[in-house]
Amino acid sequence: MDNLPLDIVDEIINHVEDARDIAKLSVTCKSFQEAGYDIRSMHVKVLNEDHERVRNPVDMSSPNSGLESRNLKDTVVNITSKRRCLKQLCIEVEPRLQSKEVPENEGQKTDFWMSDPYFVRKWLPRAGATLQHLCIVDYGKQAMMRRSSILNIVSENSILTELDTFPCRSESVGDDNAIVIQFICSKSVKTLDLRNMYIDASECEAMHHLVSMTLRGTKVTPGALECINTSISNLQTFVLDEVSGISSVYRCVRKFSEMKVLSLGLSSPAQFVSMDAPSLEKLELKMLCPVEIRIVAPQLKSLAFNMKVSEQSSLRVCSEDTCEEHATKVMPGGLLEILYGASSFEILAILIARNMRTLKKLCWDIPCMELNEDGTFCKVLTDVPLNLPSFEHLHNCERLQSLYIGPGLWYSMETHVNQLAARNRWPRMHTLVVHMIPHDTGSSIRVLQMILGPSVKHLTIYIHKSGPVDSMLIKQRIKESDMQGIDCIVKECSTSHDFTYFSF
Numbered sequence: 001m002d003n004l005p006l007d008i009v010d011e012i013i014n015h016v017e018d019a020r021d022i023a024k025l026s027v028t029c030k031s032f033q034e035a036g037y038d039i040r041s042m043h044v045k046v047l048n049e050d051h052e053r054v055r056n057p058v059d060m061s062s063p064n065s066g067l068e069s070r071n072l073k074d075t076v077v078n079i080t081s082k083r084r085c086l087k088q089l090c091i092e093v094e095p096r097l098q099s100k101e102v103p104e105n106e107g108q109k110t111d112f113w114m115s116d117p118y119f120v121r122k123w124l125p126r127a128g129a130t131l132q133h134l135c136i137v138d139y140g141k142q143a144m145m146r147r148s149s150i151l152n153i154v155s156e157n158s159i160l161t162e163l164d165t166f167p168c169r170s171e172s173v174g175d176d177n178a179i180v181i182q183f184i185c186s187k188s189v190k191t192l193d194l195r196n197m198y199i200d201a202s203e204c205e206a207m208h209h210l211v212s213m214t215l216r217g218t219k220v221t222p223g224a225l226e227c228i229n230t231s232i233s234n235l236q237t238f239v240l241d242e243v244s245g246i247s248s249v250y251r252c253v254r255k256f257s258e259m260k261v262l263s264l265g266l267s268s269p270a271q272f273v274s275m276d277a278p279s280l281e282k283l284e285l286k287m288l289c290p291v292e293i294r295i296v297a298p299q300l301k302s303l304a305f306n307m308k309v310s311e312q313s314s315l316r317v318c319s320e321d322t323c324e325e326h327a328t329k330v331m332p333g334g335l336l337e338i339l340y341g342a343s344s345f346e347i348l349a350i351l352i353a354r355n356m357r358t359l360k361k362l363c364w365d366i367p368c369m370e371l372n373e374d375g376t377f378c379k380v381l382t383d384v385p386l387n388l389p390s391f392e393h394l395h396n397c398e399r400l401q402s403l404y405i406g407p408g409l410w411y412s413m414e415t416h417v418n419q420l421a422a423r424n425r426w427p428r429m430h431t432l433v434v435h436m437i438p439h440d441t442g443s444s445i446r447v448l449q450m451i452l453g454p455s456v457k458h459l460t461i462y463i464h465k466s467g468p469v470d471s472m473l474i475k476q477r478i479k480e481s482d483m484q485g486i487d488c489i490v491k492e493c494s495t496s497h498d499f500t501y502f503s504f
Contacts, residue, residue: 009035017043019079041088044076046112046139048097054110055102072112073119081126089127092137098196099373102141112139115148115197128157133191140196144219147200154189155205155231191237194218198245201227211258212237219245234258241265256280263304282504286341289313296320300332302503304339306367309347337502339363341406343384349393356396361502364389365406369437375495376466377437380411388416394427402431402501407464410436414443420450428455433501435493437467441474445481452484459486462493 013035016022019042026036050072076091091114102110113119115138124131134154188209195216201224210232216239225246236258244267256262256277263284264273273293280297284304291313298319309315309329316330331347333354340348343366352359368384371377389409394400405413413420414436432451438444452459461478463471471492478490 004031006031006035010038014040017041019044023079037082037084039083040085042080042083042086042090044079044089044091046072046091046093046097046114048094048100051097051100051110051112054112073116073122077119077123077126080123083127085130086127087130088133089131090135090137092135093139093196095373098140111142113142113146114138115143115150115194115199116146117149117153120148120150120153124153124157128189131189134189135193135195136197137195138197140217143197145198147198147221149200149203150194150197151199151201151228152203152205154192155207157189199224201225201231204228204231207232208234211235214239214241215243216241218243221245229256237261239263239265242267244268246270283317284339284504285317289315293317297332301335302337302339303332303335303351304341304504305347305351306341307347308342308344315347334358337361337363337504339499339502339504341365341367341408343367343387345387345389348389352393352397356393357398359397360399361402361404362394362397362400363404363406363499363502364409366408366412368408368411377464377468380439384408386412386415388412388419391423391427392425395425397427400427400429402433403427403429404433404501405435407435407437410434410444410447411439413447414438414440417443417446420447423450426451426453428453430455431458431460431501432456433460433462433498435462435464435498436474437464438469438474439467441469441477444469444474445477448478449481452486454484456486459483459488461488461490462498463490465492465494 009031013022013025013032016025016039022036022039022042026033054072080086080089093112093114097112114136136150189207190209191212192210193214193216195214195218198219198221199215200221202221204227211234213228213232213235214237220243222245225240235256238256238259238261240263242265246266246268256275257279259277259280261282262277262280264287265284266287269288270290271292273290273295275294276296278297279299280295281299282302282304283295283297283300284306285293286304286306289307289309293313293315295317296319297317300317300319303317314328316328317332318330319332319334329347329350331350331354335351335355336358338348338351338355338359338361340351340363342348348364366384366386368381368386369377370379370381389412394403434448436444448461463475465471475490475492478488
């Protein structure tokens, strides 16, 4: 193996990302050991087995005790600090460990807090010279109870760092004793993904190179989002998913001139949301509706909407700040894609009316299906209205090409199959995608036969494996049905949605 050309060795080892596999490969020969120091991407997985070793320590006299008793955090520091050109790093606590219940009296025995500031400061400056993409999925059971200054640490590492000074002849001034100061300009993370942690951003410094930030399942200190807005001037993608702890007023007073993708998924209520985003192309709203929300986005092309809007709420998403000043519900025009997942269809009707000449793709669902963490079907939520929508307003969508029907909407159509049968006209579309969790085989087949109009050329059906009806049975019934020459693909699935048809 040591006789392999270096470029082939480099190509092989850079196809391996798991830190354990890299370690195993590095001990096979000297070439792989040396190449292991120059890997560009690494994934450090914190496993349930790691947690069990700490909870149940082995006998120190055991021949294997050295490896198994090693502190996990020390191991992470060791393997990351040896990498010379690491560009992408993910430290992830696996889902199995995340969901495991640990007795309260054992909580202090383990330390799996991956956003621990002391721990992060030990490895980030060493690995950060070349690091551009960082993802940390923390152990929520410990991390959500402890405040972390991880954003401040990352921002400190993004500042130009003076590495060394040395005498050198300067040709520009002809001085042999000129002092040249060497800086590392690449110490700047460009994409940051932080999950399952409690973040304090109060001392966050400027991060001008950061273009993408994702906060998922996190808690933030009051004012944290305002600090982020101030510190990150060139952010292009900002994703907030199940973020809690924000102040009641989230008001961005300046423009996000570079922002192209924004997802507002706030799990704690904000009273007011206001921002200007002149370059925004994709917007997702999935939160408790504020009293007032104002987003000015003249370039918006894709909108995902999953929000219950009260009559008292003022909702204004528009291309200019002066549009329809007296209206309380204003939606943008010029959209190419809409992903709609609210139980009320009032806002969707406004959206369709505003975009009937431009809309190409529509995803439509009702949020009535509860799934377990592993994606299996749990139950139908009884507090979500199962209204049968009218498809009439889709007839005027001149450019509609694709319709995606989610499992909640499908269940509503299945439940109201007799009412649905009275309708004799369906919107024209080229591609139809159905994700179903069928509850009645006969009703599902009837609904399917109703909606397959002559314009449909491609049909894709996802059948949830864990639904009340045997997925293999309904799959067989669909294959036996007359598809009228339609290109039909039927798949079994175990996840909630497949959004590969959309740009989100």
